[in-house]
Structure formats: C-alpha cells, structure tokens
Amino acid sequence: MSITLDLGQRVLRSRAVAALTSPHGVDRYLELVNPMWAATEVRARLTAVHREVDVPGAPPVTTLTFQPTNTWRGHRSGQYVQIGVELDGGRRTTRVFSISSPDSRPGEQFTVTLRANPDTPAERSVSRFLAERARPGLVVHLSQAEGAFTLPDRVPERIVFITGGSGITPAMAMLRSLLLRTHRGRVTFLHYAQSPDHQIYREELADIARAGYGIDVHLVYPRRGGRYFSPMDLERLVPGYRDVDTWACGPAGLLEKVREAYSADGEVSEKLRVEYFRPPAASTGSAEGEVAFTRTGATAANTGATLLEQAEAAGLRPESGCRMGICFSCTTRKSEGTVRNVLTGETSSLPDEDIRICVSTPEGDCAVEL
Amino acid sequence: MPTEKISLTPEQLEAFGAEMDAIRQRIIADLGEDDAAYIRSVVKAQRGFEIAGRALFYLPPAWPLAVAALSVSKILDNMEIGHNVMHGQYDWMGDPALSSRMFEWDNVCPSDQWKYSHNYIHHTFTNILGKDRDIGYGVLRMDEEQPWHPYYLGNPLYAFLLMVFFEWGVAMHDLEVENIVAGRRKLSDNAALHAGIMRKVKRQAVKDYLLFPALTGPLFPLTLAGNATANLVRNIWAFNIIFCGHFPAGVATFTKEECEDESRGQWYYRQLLGSANITGSKLMHLMSGNLSHQIEHHLFPDLPARRYPEIAEQVREICERYGLRYNTGPLHSQLFSVAKKIVRLSLPGRKKRPEGADHAAPAGLAA
Numbered sequence: 250m251s252i253t254l255d256l257g258q259r260v261l262r263s264r265a266v267a268a269l270t271s272p273h274g275v276d277r278y279l280e281l282v283n284p285m286w287a288a289t290e291v292r293a294r295l296t297a298v299h300r301e302v303d304v305p306g307a308p309p310v311t312t313l314t315f316q317p318t319n320t321w322r323g324h325r326s327g328q329y330v331q332i333g334v335e336l337d338g339g340r341r342t343t344r345v346f347s348i349s350s351p352d353s354r355p356g357e358q359f360t361v362t363l364r365a366n367p368d369t370p371a372e373r374s375v376s377r378f379l380a381e382r383a384r385p386g387l388v389v390h391l392s393q394a395e396g397a398f399t400l401p402d403r404v405p406e407r408i409v410f411i412t413g414g415s416g417i418t419p420a421m422a423m424l425r426s427l428l429l430r431t432h433r434g435r436v437t438f439l440h441y442a443q444s445p446d447h448q449i450y451r452e453e454l455a456d457i458a459r460a461g462y463g464i465d466v467h468l469v470y471p472r473r474g475g476r477y478f479s480p481m482d483l484e485r486l487v488p489g490y491r492d493v494d495t496w497a498c499g500p501a502g503l504l505e506k507v508r509e510a511y512s513a514d515g516e517v518s519e520k521l522r523v524e525y526f527r528p529p530a531a532s533t534g535s536a537e538g539e540v541a542f543t544r545t546g547a548t549a550a551n552t553g554a555t556l557l558e559q560a561e562a563a564g565l566r567p568e569s570g571c572r573m574g575i576c577f578s579c580t581t582r583k584s585e586g587t588v589r590n591v592l593t594g595e596t597s598s599l600p601d602e603d604i605r606i607c608v609s610t611p612e613g614d615c616a617v618e619l
Numbered sequence: 620m621p622t623e624k625i626s627l628t629p630e631q632l633e634a635f636g637a638e639m640d641a642i643r644q645r646i647i648a649d650l651g652e653d654d655a656a657y658i659r660s661v662v663k664a665q666r667g668f669e670i671a672g673r674a675l676f677y678l679p680p681a682w683p684l685a686v687a688a689l690s691v692s693k694i695l696d697n698m699e700i701g702h703n704v705m706h707g708q709y710d711w712m713g714d715p716a717l718s719s720r721m722f723e724w725d726n727v728c729p730s731d732q733w734k735y736s737h738n739y740i741h742h743t744f745t746n747i748l749g750k751d752r753d754i755g756y757g758v759l760r761m762d763e764e765q766p767w768h769p770y771y772l773g774n775p776l777y778a779f780l781l782m783v784f785f786e787w788g789v790a791m792h793d794l795e796v797e798n799i800v801a802g803r804r805k806l807s808d809n810a811a812l813h814a815g816i817m818r819k820v821k822r823q824a825v826k827d828y829l830l831f832p833a834l835t836g837p838l839f840p841l842t843l844a845g846n847a848t849a850n851l852v853r854n855i856w857a858f859n860i861i862f863c864g865h866f867p868a869g870v871a872t873f874t875k876e877e878c879e880d881e882s883r884g885q886w887y888y889r890q891l892l893g894s895a896n897i898t899g900s901k902l903m904h905l906m907s908g909n910l911s912h913q914i915e916h917h918l919f920p921d922l923p924a925r926r927y928p929e930i931a932e933q934v935r936e937i938c939e940r941y942g943l944r945y946n947t948g949p950l951h952s953q954l955f956s957v958a959k960k961i962v963r964l965s966l967p968g969r970k971k972r973p974e975g976a977d978h979a980a981p982a983g984l985a986a
Contacts, residue, residue, distance in 0.1 A: 269830055272723035272824045278717060281666055333713075338651025341713035568710070578713075 254319060261288035265295035284388045285318050291391040293317040295383055301362060304446045308365040310415065311380040312349060313410025317357040317391060325392030326422035327496070331576055332361070333390035334379065337372045341390065343570040343578070344375040347418040347498075350396065355502075362449060364415040395575065398496065398524040401428065405494045406434035409487055411507055413441040416526050417449055420496055428462065436464045437487050439478065441503065444470050480510045491518040498524040515591050525573075525592070537610075538613035543584060545619065555591065556581075556606035560619050567606065567619050574608035581606050586615030625888065627941060636884030638937050639918055646922050654923045655712050661699050661905070662717075668692035672849070676835050676842040686957040689849035691906075694856055698908025699924065704727035705734055708923045728790035732812060736793050742920050746865065746872045746893035752948055753865065754872065754983040756781065756788060757797035760964045762872050767967040774965030785854035789814050856906070859954060860897070864913035867895045867956040869946050890917035891938070896931070902952070904928065914945065 254276035266288075279286040285294060302310035325331070326348070333343035349362040365380035380412035400423050409429070409562060410420040417440055424438060438457075442448045458466040467486070469475040472609060483490045490511075492557050495518075497507045504523050511521040536553035542565060549563045557579055560567050574592050580603050587598040588609040596612060597604075606617065635725060672689030675681040703709070709717040716722075723730045734754065744750035747765050754801030755761040759778055760771040781788045793812050798804035827850065832842040871892040879888065896912040897903070904911050904927075912927035915934060922930070938945040948956075 265830070268822065268825050269834075271826050272725060272819075273716075277662075278666055278670070283661055335655075339655025339712050468875070566711075568713070 258288065285316075287318045287320045289320060291318055291320045291393060293321070293389055293391050295385050295387040295389065296358070297385060298383060301449050302364075302447055307443075307447060308367045308377075309380050310362065310364045310449050311383075312360050312362045313379060313383065314358055314360050315389070316358050316453070317356060318528075320335075321353075321356055321589075322390070322393050323354045323357060324348050324352065324359060325399040326426040327399035327419040328394040328396040329398075329419070330359075330361070330394050331392035331571060332375065332379070334375055334383075334387075336375065336378055342375050343374065343576060345573060345575050346376075346379075349418040349422050351422055358546050362415070362418045362421070372466045392576070396524070398493055398498065398522060399423070404430065404432055404434070405563050407487075407493045408434065409437045409439065409490060409493050411439045411493040411495065411497040411499075411503075413503040414443075414526075415449065416499030416503075416524070417442075418499050419524060421515075423459070423496065424464070428457070432463075433515075434463065438464060438466045439469070439486075440467070441471060441475075441499070443472055443478070445473075459525050464475070467618065475609075477506060478510075483510055492520055495521045496524075497521065499526060501525060520553040538586075538611065538615065541616040542587050551611050551613070551615065553610060556588070556604075556609050556611060556615070556617055559611075560606065560617075567617055569607055570606045574605050577605060578606045579605055582610075582618040584616045584618060586617075587612040588615060623845055625885070626943070627884075627888065629882075631941060632882065632884035632888060634884075635937070635941055635943075636882065636887050639934075640883070640885045642933055643919055643922065646919070646926050646930065650711055650923065654925065657706075658700070658712075658717060658923070661695060665692050665695040666698060668695065673831060676838060676845055677832070679841060682841060682845060686845045686848045686852070689846065690710075690852035690856075693725055693849055693853040694830070694906055697853060698860070698910065699905055700724075700731075700908075701726065701945060702908050702910070703924045706738060707921045707985060708919075721836065725823070726789070727786050727816070727820045727823045728792070729815045732793040733789065733817060738920070742917065744878075745890055745917060746870070747878050747889075748872055748874055750875060752792065752795070754828065756792060757795065759961065760787075761866050761960065763964065763968050764872065764874070765964075767964075771965050774961050778961045782855055782858040785858040785916055786850065790820070792796050792873050860907045860910050862882055862896055862957045863953040864910055864916075864958055865944060867948070867953045868960060869944065869956075886945075887918055889943075890914075891934075891943060893917065894946070895953060896945075897950050897953055901952060913934050914947075 261279075270278060275288045276290045279288065280290075284292060295313055296316050297314035297615055299314075300309060300310050329345050329347045330341050331345050333341050336342045336615055346361045346363050346552075348359050350358075350360040353359045363376050363380050364475055365377040366374055367377075367508070369377065371377050372379070398419055404427065410424065412420045420438070420440075424436065427436060438454075440454075443562040445451065445468075446447050448454070454466050454468065457464050465486070469477070471477060476558075478486070491513060495507075495511065497504055501508075504525060507521065507523065508517055511518040535553055538551045539548055540551050540556065541548045542560060542563060545565060547563050547565065549559060552559055554562070555571065557567060557569055566577055567581065570576035574590075583600075583602050583604045585600050587596055588611055589596045591608050591610055604617075606619075625632070668688045669692035672685050672687075672692055675688060678685075701722065704717050704722045705719050705724070707719035710719050719734070726733075741751055741753045746754065748754060748762060755765065758781060760767065760774055773774040794809050794816075795804050799806060799809075814871055828843055831846060832839040835842040871889075871948035873889055873893070878885075881889070891914055894913040894917045896906065896914050899907075899911055909924035909927045910916060912924070915927040915930045916924065918934065919927075919930065935945055936941075
C-alpha cells in the first residue's frame with residue numbers, strides 16, 4: 250500500500266508531470282477531483298470534534314482531529330501548524346495553532362486543541378469557527394509543521410514544563426510523547442488555569458498524576474487563591490531549576506515572570522525555552538511621528554501599535570495571515586523609517602526593506618507601501 | 620487638462636468622481652461567497668475543457684472538437700481567469716491559487732512582466748500618447764497624433780501579424796524594442812526580462828509542442844497541429860477583443876500635458892472616454908473575460924469582472940446625466956471601426972480634423 254502510495258506521489262511530483270501541468274501545477278487539477286489529493290500542498294479533513302471545556306460564559310475549548318493529505322511530513326511534539334479556513338464570504342483566513350498530539354509520521358492523524366478567541370467577531374475568527382462551529386468532513390488548508398519549541402532527540406532526564414491557559418497544548422504534546430517513549434526521568438508539569446472547570450485535559454492530567462510515572466503535575470488556579478510560584482517555590486519543587494531543561498508557553502505576562510525567575514546576573518538561563526502564544530503587546534513602541542501609507546496616500550499619527558493594526562485602523566485591509574510573524578503573508582515594503590520587531594526587540598532602519606507588518610511597530614516617521 | 624477636451628466643469632468632475640467612488644465602495648462592501656463561487660466555477664470549467672481537449676486528441680476523428688475544447692480552455696484561462704486574477708480582482712479571497720501575486724497563465728508572456736506593462740503602465744496612463752505603450756504596441760499607428768512615416772504603409776500587415784502572433788507580441792512588449800531602435804533604451808536593460816521570457820517560452824513550448832504530442836504517439840503531428848491551432852484561435856480572439864477596447868472610432872486619446880496634475884475625477888473621465896464596450900450575450904461577456912465591459916474594467920480594474928454588467932447600468936445612467944459619451948456597439952461594428960482606422964492611418968493624415976470631430980458619435984454609439 251505504502252509502496253504504491255510512494256510511487257504515486259513520486260510520479261505526481263515528477264518533472265514530467267510538472268511540465269505537463271505547467272503553469273498551474275498538478276495540485277490545481279487534483280483538487281478538482283478530490284480535495285484530499287495533493288502532490289505538494291497540504292490539506293486535512295476534520296474527522297472528530299471533542300469539546301474539552303464547555304463552561305457557560307467562557308469561550309469553549311475544542312480538540313479537533315485531522316487526517317492530513319499524504320503530503321503531510323509529520324511533526325515533532327511541541328510544533329505548530331497554520332490552519333486556513335474560508336470565512337466571511339469566501340475569504341481564506343489563516344491562523345497558527347499548536348499541535349496537541351504526540352509526534353506524527355508522514356500522513357498520520359494529529360490533533361489541535363484550541364480556545365475560541367472571544368475578542369474577534371465570530372464571522373472572521375478562525376479559532377471561533379474551529380472551536381464552535383466546525384463539523385467532521387470539513388477540509389482545511391495546512392502548512393507543514395513548524396517551530397523549534399520541541400524536545401531534543403536525546404531527551405534529558407529532568408524536565409520542567411511551565412504553561413498557562415491554552416499554552417498547555419504544545420507541552421501536553423511533549424508530555425504525551427514522553428509517556429509513549431516511556432521516559433524514565435522526572436518531569437515537573439506546572440500549569441496555571443482560571444479554575445478547575447476551565448482546565449483543559451483535566452481527567453488525563455489527573456490520570457497521569459495518579460499513575461506516578463515520575464511526572465509531578467501541579468495545577469494552579471490563581472483566581473481561586475492559587476498563587477504564582479516565586480523563585481523560592483520553584484527551587485523547592487525543582488532544586489537547581491535554572492540548570493534544568495524547561496519549556497514554558499503561555500501569555501506574555503506569565504512568560505515574563507518565568508524569564509525573571511530563570512535569570513541570574515542579568516542573563517536568562519540557556520535551559521529555558523519559551524514560546525509566545527501571542528506576540529507581546531506593542532505598547533512599548535514609541536508613539537511619535539507619522540505613518541504614511543504610500544500606495545493609498547493615507548497618513549495617520551503613529552499610535553505605537555503594529556503597522557498592520559495602524560493600517561487597519563486607517564481603514565485599509567492589507568493582506569495578513571497569522572498576525573504573529575510566522576506566515577509572511579503580510580510582508581510589505583517599507584520605503585523609509587525605523588521599525589521595531591516586537592518579537593525580538595530589534596530595530597531596523599534600512600530603506601526599501603520587506604517587513605512583516607504584523608510584528609513591526611514604527612519608531613517615529615515611517616512610510617510603507619500599502 | 621485643457622478645457623476643450625473636457626466637457627465638465629471642475630465641480631462636475633469632482634461630483635462625477637465621487638459617484639464613481641461610491642459605486643466602487645458599494646461593490647467592495649458586497650464582495651463575498653457568490654463572487655468566490657463564480658470564479659471557482661469558471662476555473663473548474665476551464666480545467667474541464669483543457670482535460671477534454673488534451674484527451675480528445677487520442678481520437679483522430681474528434682480533432683476539431685479537441686481543438687475547440689483546448690481553444691476555449693486557453694481563452695478562459697487567459698481572459699476571464701488570468702487577466703482578471705492578475706489584476707488582483709480576487710486577492711480578497713486570500714486563495715494562493717487566485718492571487719495576483721502567484722497566478723501564472725497559459726501564455727508565453729511571463730505574468731510578472733505582463734502585470735508591470737498592463738496593470739501599471741497601461742491602466743495608469745491609459746490612452747496618453749507617449750506613455751501608454753498599448754497604443755499601437757510600438758508597432759502600429761493607431762492615432763492621428765502619431766506622426767506618419769512610410770513604415771506605416773504596412774499598418775494592416777503589421778496588425779494582421781500581431782493578431783496571429785499575439786501572445787508573442789504581448790511577451791515581447793516589455794522589451795520595448797521600439798525604444799531600443801530609437802536609442803532610448805539599452806539592449807542590456809533587457810537581459811533579465813529576456814531570461815524570464817525564455818523560461819516561460821520553454822515551458823509553454825515543451826508542453827504544447829513536445830510532451831502532449833509525444834504522449835499521443837503516432838498522432839504526434841496531429842496533436843502538435845491541434846495545440847498550435849488552439850494557441851492561434853486564442854491569439855486571434857484575444858487580439859480582436861482587446862483592439863475593440865481602445866481603438867474603435869470615437870475613443871479619445873490624451874497628451875501628457877493634458878494629464879498633468881490630474882484629479883481623481885479627471886482620471887475616471889479619461890478612463891471612460893479612452894475605452895469602448897462590446898454588446899453581446901452572457902457567453903460573449905464570459906469569453907471576452909468581461910473585457911466587453913472595457914469601460915467598467917478601466918474605471919474599476921480590480922473589481923471582479925462578473926460585476927461589470929451590473930456596474931455598467933449605473934455607469935450608463937451617470938453618463939447620461941453628465942452628458943458623457945458611452946462608446947459601445949456589437950462586435951462586428953466595433954471590429955469594422957477598428958479595421959477602418961488601421962487602414963486609414965497607414966496613409967499620411969489628411970488635414971487635422973476640425974476641433975470636436977473626435978467627439979462625434981461613432982457608428983456604434985449608444986443612445
């Protein structure tokens with residue numbers, strides 16, 4: 250079966266087929282027959298929908314199981330994937346989600362656990378569509394798995410996960426991988442959630458804690474009197490934690506605290522790996538000067554927000570995708586001015602530079618070709 | 620613009636521009652699933668015709684049918700799909716397969732070069748002599764203001780050759796050969812463009828003149844002739860539709876001076892007077908990529924072309940109110956008008972026509 254499959258894929262990706270289907274490419278023909286046939290593009294069919302959190306008044310959290318096309322190269326636990334769906338009258342909208350299942354091989358199913366983002370209007374929100382309304386049978390567009398927030402090939406003995414809210418998903422994928430690999434070392438799993446009712450994977454985590462595979466699960470509910478761990482608390486739980494391999498994922502506020510706790514003499518421990526779920530708020534950018542959108546001729550006073558947000562506030566609808574600097578669909582030519590990358594804090598003043606406007610804030614006057 | 624060519628006061632022009640902007644806003648706010656479903660259905664039909672055409676070459680008696688199907692496929696690909704997608708008409712869908720940045724058409728002209736000369740040069744400087752290189756494509760004399768030269772005695776012949784080899788003409792267009800001959804452009808400026816054209820030509824030729832014929836084995840020559848015929852049919856059709864868009868009698872041209880410091884209203888005015896429509900059936904509009912609505916296309920080049928018929932009603936109503944010319948007519952009369960112009964301009968001009976004569980109603984002028 251897999252030999253014929255491989256052969257078929259090889260033929261479909263051959264230069265001869267590319268030449269015959271030029272200029273459109275073989276995928277433009279295959280998709281008309283069956284959306285799950287592809288030579289290079291990646292798509293997936295939704296096969297199961299499981300509601301993880303369903304608390305009245307709170308955004309639902311849903312786990313979706315996807316069967317990808319056999320172009321899917323597999324993933325390492327901890328990685329994310331871009332998912333594109335058609336919303337708002339035929340507009341493909343793409344967002345990035347962490348994969349919650351353990352490592353997958355090429356063509357294998359995987360799951361994504363996501364929380365509906367209540368801040369965006371339902372008709373334009375990918376997370377709301379997927380968490381609230383998606384039904385099995387839906388076909389979505391995918392990227393390959395991406396991201397370096399993964400376990401190394403040689404898994405360390407001692408591991409710490411610190412996560413908050415839906416930031417639990419990549420850590421959960423890694424934890425599940427560790428269980429499958431029958432990891433022999435010790436794992437400390439520290440998670441912050443709103444309340445037990447809002448706890449994603451509550452039963453699975455309880456089972457893991459009970460089973461005692463050397464995994465300490467600590468669930469903390471700050472709004473219910475639970476408190477954030479101080480460096481002293483961490484030290485008591487994990488002696489010498491700054492030298493222990495740690496993966497942290499969650500809201501920017503939590504990650505800031507974690508960074509501080511892992512800093513000594515002004516340097517963050519190399520053992521700490523963090524993954525932001527949303528780019529940090531851009532409020533640190535200076536709000537002076539004027540932003541010029543040269544193609545439309547619009548100008549606006551610089552508010553310090555990202556160029557994408559400022560363009561949208563000015564009534565423009567620039568192309569954009571993930572809104573967190575991953576997918577490059579918002580790449581735009583900046584003709585002049587200085588911009589700060591909100592992910593890295595780096596500034597750049599090169600003229601005629603292609604920048605990702607979703608993670609760039611202008612510093613002073615700035616002109617972009619929008 | 621000097622007043623003789625403009626029949627509206629500056630205030631009227633501004634109001635006229637505002638009405639055009641309002642049409643645009645209404646359509647943009649209304650874009651959605653119907654437009655997406657439409658272009659996808661056209662794509663599906665085009666791919667169907669293409670596959671049917673390629674397959675029918677295996678049945679020698681069905682050769683004419685195969686050629687017809689492949690011709691329809693190429694015409695749809697280049698016009699209703701390619702031309703319109705590359706204008707960015709469907710960019711709002713966010714679908715890479717229908718994105719102006721990614722789309723490549725079944726034509727020897729590379730899409731990136733075409734987008735520059737067409738979307739930017741032609742659509743921005745429409746019918747401005749010396750700026751819009753689509754006036755005569757650097758080969759023909761299509762306007763009285765182009766000074767006559769004995770070379771232009773061949774005008775009808777050049778037009779015929781351009782029609783037969785239209786896709787090659789479009790591909791060569793960006794090389795600006797006429798400017799190289801005139802010494803305004805260096806041959807070395809063309810190196811990168813040349814490489815891009817050769818890449819695309821190779822791909823098109825390998826597909827149509829080598830691989831698909833070879834796949835039909837002993838029918839190689841028949842299939843090759845069929846593919847060449849389909850390319851020819853597309854060339855002739857596209858040439859005729861496009862020449863009816865800007866060259867029938869009564870379409871106005873402008874000088875650079877007339878277009879200095881142009882306002883938005885003036886831009887719309889120039890697009891309106893610089894274009895001509897073709898009346899016809901729904902099928903005619905589809906096969907012309909809705910360039911039968913050249914006027915609406917030039918007013919709103921980035922709105923989905925399927926909207927042009929509905930926009931046309933509003934534009935005509937506005938034109939009537941402002942007393943502006945709306946040049947339209949059936950295909951045969953527009954074609955005749957273009958052919959007449961090609962022949963007449965091959966000869967040196969008679970005395971310049973009296974002022975206002977080019978505002979006279981052409982044969983196909985709408986009531």
